[in-house]
Amino acid sequence: MxxxxxxxxxxxxxxxxxxxxxxxxxxxxxxxxxxxxxxxxxxxxxxxxxxxxxxxxxxxxxxxxxxxxxxxxxxxxxxxxxxxxxxxxxxxxxxxxxxxxxxxxxxxxxxxxxxxxxxxxxIGEAQFEQAVLLEFPLQTAVVALQLFLGMGKPSTGNADDKVLVWGAGGAVGTYAVQYAKSVGHTIIVTASPRDVERQKSIGASEVLDYKAPDTLERLRALGPYKYLITASGDLASQKALASLLRPEGGSYASVLGGDFELPANVKRVYAAFSQAAQSEENEEFRRWWYRDYLPKVLNEGLVQPVxxxxxxxxxxxxxxxxxxxxxxxxxxxxxxxxxxx
Ligand SMILES: NC(=O)c1ccc[n+]([C@@H]2O[C@H](COP(=O)([O-])OP(=O)(O)OC[C@H]3O[C@@H](n4cnc5c(N)ncnc54)[C@H](OP(=O)(O)O)[C@@H]3O)[C@@H](O)[C@H]2O)c1
Known part of the structure; x- marks a missing residue:
C-alpha cells in the first residue's frame, strides 16, 4: 500500500x-x-x-x-x-x-x-467525478425536502402540488429541482437568466430571474406552494419566501441560517442537512439513501450532475x-x- x-x-x-x-x-x-x-x-x-x-x-x-x-x-x-x-x-x-x-x-x-x-x-461503473458531483449537494437537497419538509419519495407526488426552489443555479438547487420533479410535483424556480434553458431541461415549469424587481409579485401569482426551499440561503431569498407564505403561514427550508425577524406564523427550517445521514435517528433514511436510492441514481444516470x-x-x-x-x-x-x- x-x-x-x-x-x-x-x-x-x-x-x-x-x-x-x-x-x-x-x-x-x-x-x-x-x-x-x-x-x-x-x-x-x-x-x-x-x-x-x-x-x-x-x-x-x-x-x-x-x-x-x-x-x-x-x-x-x-x-x-x-x-x-x-x-x-x-x-x-x-x-x-x-x-x-x-x-x-x-x-x-x-x-x-x-x-x-x-x-x-x-457506484458500479459510474465515474468517480459523477459520484462526488452528486453525493453531498443531492443529499442536502433530498434531506431538506424529504426529511425536514415532508416531501415523498420518487413517483409518490402530485403535479397539483407546487414546489418553489429559490436560487436553483447551484448544485443544491439543481438537485432540489430534479428530486422534486422525480417525486411528481410542479416546479417553479428562480435562477439567473443565463440558466433558463438548463432549468427547463431538468424539470422547471417556470424560471424567474431572482434579481428582477417583479419576481415576488409573479411568484405570488404562480403559487401557492406546498414546498419552499432557498438553495442560495441569502437573506433576500429568505425574506421573499417568508413573504410568499403570508398570510396563512407555513415553513420554508434554507441551506443557510441568518438573523432577521420572521412573521410569527412562518418557520425557517435550517439544519446541517448534509450531515443528517450520520445521525442515529435517521437510520431508515440512511439505509434507503446508501443501499437503494444513491446506487440507483448513479447506475441509471437518473440525475443530471452539475x-x-x-x-x-x-x-x-x-x-x-x-x-x-x-x-x-x-x-x-x-x-x-x-x-x-
Ligand atoms: N445546510 C446544509 O446542510 C448545506 C449543505 C450544502 C450546502 N449548503 C450551503 O448552500 C449554499 C449553496 O451550496 P451549493 O453547493 O449549491 O453551491 P454552488 O454549487 O457553488 O452554487 C453557487 C451558485 O448559486 C447561485 N447563487 C449564488 N448566490 C445567489 C443568490 N444570492 N441568489 C440566488 N442564487 C445565487 C449562483 O448561480 P447563478 O449565478 O447561476 O445564479 C452560484 O453559481 C452554500 O452557501 C452552502 O454552504 C448548506
Missing amino acids: SENVAALVPGPAMTLTLTPVPVKHPAAGEILIRNYCIAVQPLDAKMLLSGYAGAGGIKTYPGLLGTSAAGVVEETGEGVDDFKVGDRVIADTGAYVKDGDANLREGTWQRFVICAVETVAK SFTKRSGGLAALQEASKDVVEGKVRGKIVINPQED
Missing part, C-alpha cells in the same frame, strides 16, 4: 499543510477507501478560509476537512460482508460530527479515508480551489484527485 498524505488544517483559518500521515486500519464495521476524487464544497471552503464551523466542522487542531470521497475499497473491518476489496464506492464520513482522532481518520482531504460502512454506497472543473496537483490544489469557491469564481464544482502529486 502506498503512503498516505493529508491536507491538514493546522489551526482556524490557517493554510493547509500537506503532511505524510499513517494509513489507518478499519475497525469493526468500517472500511478503508483509497480516495480518487473529492469535490470542494462551499462548506469545506468556508471552514478552511474563515475557520467557520456553523455545521459541525473541525473542533480540534490539526484537523481535516472534507466529508465525501469516491474511490476503491482497500481494506474491510470485521463484520463487513457486503463490501469487498476492489469495490468502487462513494462515501460520506463523520469528519464534521466527530472530534480529534476520528476527524483525522475520516476527513476526506487525504489519500486514504476510513468510513463507517453504513454511509458507503457502491458541471465541474478538474484541477491538477492533487491535494496541493485545494487551498487555491477553496479560495475560488468562496469568491464565487467558479460555476459548478472543482474536483481533484488526492492520489496525484
